[in-house]
Amino acid sequence: MVVIRLSRGGSKKRPFFNIVAADSRNPRDGRFLERVGFYNPVASGNAESLRLAFDRLDHWVKNGAQVSPTVARLVKQAQQAATPAA
Template structure:
């Protein structure tokens, strides 16, 4: 099954997450199909905290990819910020 989930990066105590489309059988930080955005929980000031390619998200969910609960929450957060 294909899932849309977070992949952690960044330094110790300074997390940075890529939003990736990956096969569920691959490990969390491993191989992925496509990177569709990022999430920086420690962004302050003018730094961008969340970027998501809505068109690619719609494509992957349209072909059957499952969205993780955390990414689903971030998508709703991005939609609310855009409105």
Template sequence: MVTIRLSRGGAKKRPFYNIVVADSRNARNGRFIERVGFFNPLARGQEEALRLDMDRVQHWLSNGAATSDRVAKLIKDATKAA
């Protein structure tokens, strides 16, 4: 099953997440199909906290991709902000 989920990057105590489309059997930070955005939970000031390519997210959702709980909330927040 294809899922849209977070892939962790950044340094210790400084998380940064890529929002990726990946096969659910692959490791969290393993191989992915497409990167559709990023999420920076520690964004300060003018730094961008969330960026999503909504066209690609809608494409994958229409093709049956599932979302993780956190990504579903981020998508909801992004559509509300836009």
């Protein structure tokens, strides 16, 4: 099964997460099918903390990918941030 989840990067005490579509049998930071965005929880100043490619996310969900709870929360957060700007 394909799952859309976070893959951790960055250094110690400075996390950075890629949002990826991956086979659920692969390890968290292992091989993935496609990178659909990123999340930087410690972004400061004008740094971008969340970016998602909604078209690719929709593509994977329409083809049966499951979204992890954390990614679902981030997607909802990104959609709320995008609607007032539109």
